[in-house]
Amino acid sequence: MANLKTTEKKTKAQSMGLHTEVLTGKTQQKFFNPDEAENFYYWGTYDVDFNKRTELDVNDMDCKEANKKIDELMSQGYGTIVIKNPQGKHSLGVGILNKLNLIFEGSLGYFGVGSIDGPTVRVNGRVGWSCAENMMAGKVVIEKNAGSCFGAAVRGGDLICKGSVGARTGIDQKGGTIIIGGDAGAFTGFMMQRGRIVVLGNVGINLGDSMYDGTIYVGGKIGSYGSDAIESPMTKSDIDWLKRKLKVAEIGEDFDVSKMTKVVAGKKLWNYDALEPTEKKGAI
């Protein structure tokens, strides 16, 4: 339970009797040990070998069976798994919390490869709504187009679509990088809080609507800016990072990144002031 601690130094608001206590002890006081061993292994994950390869035909399996089978193969040490005949099934390859090379020979349905933490995924087809939702780490490459809500609430890692994507790409994004080789629909970067979105083509209306933070780079035309999304000058650091990232993403290596438009939050919607409701109450 959090401890209540009285602050010694009184601010103007506190002396007015609006706020006298702060909550402490909400986090655990953990310290790094600088002499920690280098083991490159997360406890509880499978130690897989990328050179150990296998194929899995999911034609007659439902998503639950297929995902269980992938887990079973990882437990046997397979580091490269090729999924045959995914046939647009929903929720395939979700919840993989391991390093892995996963290749889908076909298209995925809704919520493909969601909540993953670590694997490198390649989809040699299209994907439906909410691909890689809540992704924590890893790399996902989509060879063709993607549906709406591509990379919703992504927290980390690289999510790449070589084709075009639907609306609300990177909605509620909290980290990581989303790269689109083609065009993106309306409300791209909607309520984005952190991370980066790179669109080499055009974007639809309301780009970065209500974004709190993060950065959006656009190579083509912008339909319109959303609330609190503003243009910002490109820096050398942006250009160097974009060149490197597009090379890693296997798209747009020859693209002139210096001509891209950088969009950031105007920070007018920032409302991190926890005392505001109390003050409002006092004012009434």
Added chain:
Amino acid sequence: MAKKKNKKSSKKISKGQLGKKKETAREKMIGQTIGYRYDVNLLPDYSRITPFLKKYIEAMGWDDLNWLEDVHMGYEEDRPAVFDRNANGWVTIPKKIKLPNNQQDRDMIARELLVKFQMSPNHPLVDLKKAYRKF
């Protein structure tokens, strides 16, 4: 004239001095900091990557820092710390670790320490997994 200029510039807070920014009137009034005290959107400078991080990237089969691009050295109760999303808390840097006054280098150290901590058998998630893991 030149001497006066030098005096003025020495008083200025440079961008490299982390955690020290001029308080706004609003911040003074409410007694808390608004927003971050470091640049959360800072893109990593790959020329400053540490040998450990290079090995980690190779072991994971990635081409760059991947999720670690979003990891920065922050602050917890006025002390340098890194947020560990797996433990859902800030992990404080011990005083004996000397930190450079440059955010790029500090971020690289933060990334290295965080990875080492997460892969350690002493990580709090290990006990949680032992107790609650279903499959």
